[in-house]
Structures are given as C-alpha cells and as structure tokens.
Amino acid sequence: MPNRLATATSPYLLQHKDNPVDWYPWGPEAFEKARREDKPIFLSVGYSACHWCHVMERESFENPDIARILNEHFVSIKVDREERPDIDQVYMQAVQMMTGSGGWPMSVFMTPDGRPFFAGTYWPPESKWGRPGFDQVLNAVAEAWKTKRADIEKQSVSIVGQLQEMARGPQASGRDLSAEWIAAADRWLQENFDSRWGGFGHAPKFPQAIDLSLLIELEATAPDPQRRQVIVGTLDGMARGGIYDHLGGGFARYSVDDQWLVPHFEKMLYDNALLAVVYADAYRLWGEAWMADVLRGTLDYVVRDMRHPQGAFFSSEDADSEGVEGKFYVWDRQEILNVLGEEQGSVFCQVYGVTDRGNFEGHNILHLPRSIPQAASDLGLPVESLQDLLADARHKLLQRREQRVRPGRDDKVLLSWNALMIGGLVHGYRAVGDSRYLQAARQAAAFLRMNLTDGEGRLLHAWKDGQASAEGFLEDYGYMIEALVALFQVDSQAEHLQWAIELAETMIDQFADPAGGFFFTARSAEPLVARSKDLMDSSVPSAAASAARGLLLLGRITGRDDFLQQAESGLRACTGVMINAPQAAAHALRGLHLCLHPPEELVLVVPDLASCQPVVANMVRPLWPTRITVVVEQAQAADVAALSPLLQGRCQVEPEPRLYICQGFACQTPVVGAEQIESALHAMQPRSEGPE
Structure with missing residues (x-):
C-alpha cells in the first residue's frame, strides 16, 4: 500500500511511495505527529539522480525490519533537496558541523520542533566498511531519546545556536571593494591547476564552471598566457574525457578520477547550463572550432533530451539504468564492430580508446586519448576524412544506444536551473549564431512566467504535471534576473526588461x-531553525552573488540608483568570502569585476532584425564582459525607452542601422550604416579576438 508520498509531485519522493517506511512529506502534519507522540524525527534528504540515495533506498528503506524500527520509534520525513534547497542548506550545515563532511543521502535526527541532534549520510543496512549498520544507528538513537533526553535537548539547542551563527556567513569586510581580491582568486586557481589533466585539485574532480567563467572574463579584459593555458587545458581535458558524452552530448556531474575518464554518470541541468556558458565564451574569445563543437553538443543534448514540450527544461538524468551505474553509456568493442563494421569500427575504437579489456568494469567509456588531428596523423588520414568518418559512426552508435533502457529522468521543472539554462542558451546563440538556441531561451522564459509565478507575480520554485510548488528562493530571483538581462541584451524586448524590474523590486x-x-x-x-544567506558558490552560483550581479546589470540598463545601491550592498556582504575563500567566490568576483569597471554600453537600433543579421551578429558575438549590449528594432525602441534611458532620444525611424557607443559616462556620435558599424565594432574587439 503506498505511503503519504504517493500524492507528491517530486519524482524523488515518488520513488519512495511504495517503501514500507511510513514516510511523511515535510509539513505540519509530520511535526504535529512527532510532538503528539513525543518521537524524534528522522529527516532523509536526497535527489532523483543520486546514486547512493538509490542504494540506501534498496538496502534500508525497502527493508521491512528497518522500516519497522523507523515506524515504531520515529516520524520519518523525506525531502527532495532540489525542491527545498532551504531545508537542504540548513541541515547540511548541521551534518557538516557534526561529522566533518557532508553529502547525499543526508540523514538527520531532530527534535519535534526541528532542532538537529545527530546526523550522517549513507549508512549500510548492517555494519561494514567501518560504518555502523543503519539498524544499529536507529536503535541507539531511539534508546538515547528515552534515556538521555536532557543531553539531547542541550545538544540540539547548542547546534541550532551554531547554525544561526554559521547562516550569517563569513563576516563582511569594511574595506573598499578591491581588484586585489580578483587577482588573489586568479592566482589561487592558477596555482591549483592540474597541468597534466586540466581542472583543479584531485579526484573527485568537478568542472568548476563558475571559476572558469571568471577566468575567461579576466582573459577577455587582460590576457595572460598562463591563465589561457589553465582555461584551455581544462576545457580540452573535459571535452576529451569520459565526463563528456561523445555520442549524445552533455556533461556528467563529475569525474571520479584525475583524468576526467570515469564520470559519475548522472547528468544535471545546471552543470550543462553553466558549462555551455564556459564553452560559448571561450569560443567567442578564441574561435577554436572544437569549443563550438562541444557547445553545440551540450545545447543540442539539453534541447533534445531534457526539454518539456512546452519549452521548459527537466532537472536531471540518473546515473543508473536497469539498476547498473553507467550501463546506458558504456560499450563493448565487439558491439561497436557489429554496428559499424570492421573497417569503420576499428578506426572508431582506435580514436575513442576502446579495447577488448575495457576501461570501466570490463566495458568502455568513450574518450579521446589524443586529439582528432593527432589521431588523424597517427592513422595516416586527412583530418577532414577522419572527422567525417567519426561523425557518421557517432550517429550510428547513438541510434543503437537509443534502443537501450534510458536512465531515469527527473522531469520536474526548477525555475532556478531553468534560468541558468536560459543563460547558457543565450551565450550559445551569441557564440555560434544559431537562432534555435535564442528561440529555446525565449520559450523557456515564457513558460516560467506563465507557470511559475503566483497571483501577485512572485516566483514559485518547482513545477511538475501542471502543479507549481514552493515559494521562490533567492536563487530563483537572482538567476532569473541575470537570465532576463542576458536575454534582453540580444533580444531587446520590453517584456524581458519589465519582468526583470518587477522581480528585482520583489x-x-x-x-x-x-x-x-x-x-x-x-x-x-516558512521559518526554519536558521535563515541562511548563501554567500558561497557550490555547484551553482551563490544566490547572494547572483542577486548582486543581476541588480548591477539591471541598474546600469535602467539607470535606477536603488538597484545599483542594493547591488553594492550585496557585493559588500560577499566580501568576507571574496577575501578569505576566493575559490568559493567566483560569481561574486565576476560581479566585482563588472562593478569596478566604469559603465560601457553599446546600443544598436536597426530597421528590422531580419535584414540586419550580419551587423547584429558582429554586435553580439564578441566577448565583452564589462559592457552592456542592446539590440533593438525601431518598432520596439519606444517601449524599451520607457524602461531604459539607453534608448531615450534614440527611437527615430531611420533607413539604416545606428550604433550608439557610451563609455566612461560619455556618449560618442552615433555610427550610421552597416559598414561603418562593423568597422567600429572591429576596433573594439578584445585583444584575444573571437572567430571571424
């Protein structure tokens, strides 16, 4: 018989609806039961694509004996961390405080009013690997609740006090905002660069896309050969490794080794959104064709496999299929030869490191031990001929792979991650000029506005099957404002700007x-035991930094001092992180980098977009991290001028495009005509020029 999770919309909660555990969703009913029956609460937090969450479910939550202990002695609450990041943040801090580490599944024992007193992550069903069995843990906690209540009460009060202190984050500095903090982060990342494989530090190795975006923006304004080596070495290492899906496109969450070969196979929307920005901006800066190939592969994967029919994007794909991690993605050499034939298959296997022995549990993860040009040279083939052969082979193998059982997909829509994806699509459009990406960004924004706002225009965090849930968090507002500003700069519709203004005010x-x-x-x-500020980057940008950066960009577009003042306040709140933990402050430092540069705006007014595509492409393609760009049709200019002083006095109807360049609080004479505009834009190109 299904438990109370059967009515949930979260795919993660629904995975547990048939457990013998008497699960409750987070809410008043569970807390009231705990108070009424004087039982501790067992809080279990995870997410749909989490491999070890699935393991703990199979081993423990489907175990009748363990379920009996939970049902008899505890009130059990199951939470999807992606739906409730506020709960996840607060209680993950408690786990880290009590154990020295964290992760998912997160397991917290707390009093009926939500005060944590004991915590961990994964426990096996019985004692092994030096870990106590989950049954032992449950019995020990139940006994302590009966016999050591005073100690538990005292400890929980102390923990909550520490959580409230930690929630404030590192103390902000009273010093003036300084470019030295950016330089310190730049040095730290270069010093921690893995010069052999790319990336930073050692396994498990994460892409650290936010750090890479900071480095690319610094490189666009002040080129440095060593920094370029860090960026290109990392992007090349990831693109050739198994963390990148060489058939279907897109990136897995992280690599379990130093060389990016063996991924943790789950694919997250936010990773692919942030990495799309990185590869797009690298291509805009340097014009290397392989960067554009990876960008297209990533965006095409998301649009093809992660998109709701109405335009929003799903959250993730699991690592497992048919109960086996990575089964969907790995290959045997003979299977490849059967699909491709001996001649084509043999070449493919040589290029993608496929052997009879395999590189992952007897199977093969596709990767590129050598670059394609190097492989062509070794095989004695022209590069173009090898590229054509491999493209045909990848297509055939992808078709064969589609016949396999796909990993489970978490098909809920999260506003914050969709906002990141809109940004990725906009950067992709700017880089390669593919209008499909711009159209996908528009459609996603329209879906979010239609389906994830309440009657007062406030954001809601999650949506599935026509039902929105959870009041929006700071990350929803900050990411969405940044996304709308990015979209407005290439698709300067008044509706994008108006919505961004409304969200900023809220x-x-x-x-x-x-x-x-x-x-x-x-x-x-809903108040929790602590109210956090989210000052540090994690796998996604700091929400506080995003709010500040979004307001700074919006303030420069709208001329609103209240936005600019709040942006500076937001950046100052992040100064403790910027100074003391620059490796966790890249997004705040991107905002600081923008803040320390005088305003620069480029406004292109065209008779119509269709007839002016070459000049529009030359406007949006270069990477100018500290400049605002606006591209607007004459028919839309008056509506935009009502919201932005950048268009005021520039709405007259003219037969030719006009470019307005404003730098250092002064505007130059308008540049008129496509040829003259192209010359002016070329003169403004970054020193590390992008593609022609």
Missing part, C-alpha cells in the same frame, strides 16, 4: 537584509 522587498546583502528565503517564507 527580491529587494522580500529578501534584502537591512544590515546588508540578502537572505536565501523570503520574509514571508
């Missing part, structure tokens, strides 16, 4: 801390 009202910066949860949100 964000300031609901999330701003009078003492400076922003809280992660709204004033109107």
